[in-house]
Amino acid sequence: MSSVSQNFMKFFRGSSGPETTPAQSSQKLTRRSSGLGELSRTWESAEGLCILDLGSTSPNNIRHFTERGHRIYSEDLLTASTDPELLIKDEEGNVALDSRKFLADNLVYPAAQFDVIFCWNLPDYLDESLVKPVVGRLWSVLKPGGMLLAFFHTRDAGPDSPCHRFHIVGGDTLEMQKIVLRREARRGPTGAVHTALTDGFQLQRVFNNRHIENLFRDFASIKFFLARDNIREVLVVR
């Protein structure tokens, strides 16, 4: 699995003024989601929910919830974790991410703000140093009784396992779209920006059931849904 320094070297090598933003391939895969199906009963029967989407900005998801009278917050934590200002050196001189700065800049909400949080596949792709602090912050911003949906790989699909963004297209149906990173490399002589595309985020680890239960141990309950595509869906309740 990749180290922090390898990831950042990949993202920012040779870049002047790195502006890394997610781009998307046009191909979308459709998949059924049992976790989403169970969760959707919440927003179909309630009004004025407060929802946090931690994936790449999805027009579908924003439309889906605002049409139902809910408020949606969008915050792309994976992209935020590539901010070069987060890089620090630890006591042994190794490159690491500053989790305190990350949480000072991101997920800044009042306690118990949200009814629903969509983590999607964030824990599988987020740097190791950020996973536990982020889950801790998610616990605090979720209302008691609020629900969080996360997806985990069930096996090591290798470093090329693509990172997807997720669009809600139905009560239990998602469209998955591979994320590639768009990096503004430099301005050419005409002033036009030449944009470089890099591979997307890399799978950082594979959690087993015990790891997942440990990760969400502060939550009141946890429910697993095993899908056919080697994805374990996890629905947790605070």
Place this chain on the structure above:
Amino acid sequence: MSAPASGLAQIGKSVFIKGELSGSEDLYVDGHVEGSIALKGNSLTVGPNGQVKASVDAKGVVVQGKLDGNIQASDRVELRKSAVVNGDISTQRISIEEGAFLKGKVDIHRTDTK
């Protein structure tokens, strides 16, 4: 990218403005603005080179560039594919193109039609 219409008030890409900006006509910003923008009854367009750090109050808002600040639009907000918005959006209607980046809340307020 759509170009600004002729006759539209424009802030070019080499211009930097800091302070309160208000008016009663549509405005196209392709430069830097810091502070606040109030165009009640009119529209703001942030061009592809535009970098706005301001709270925005307008009838319609179209973003092609970067906007840091809250948007209050009485009619509609459009985030084009190159848009990068950090702030909360409150509007009646919103359209977001694939590729746009948003960090913040979207709140749709509906006016009752009689």
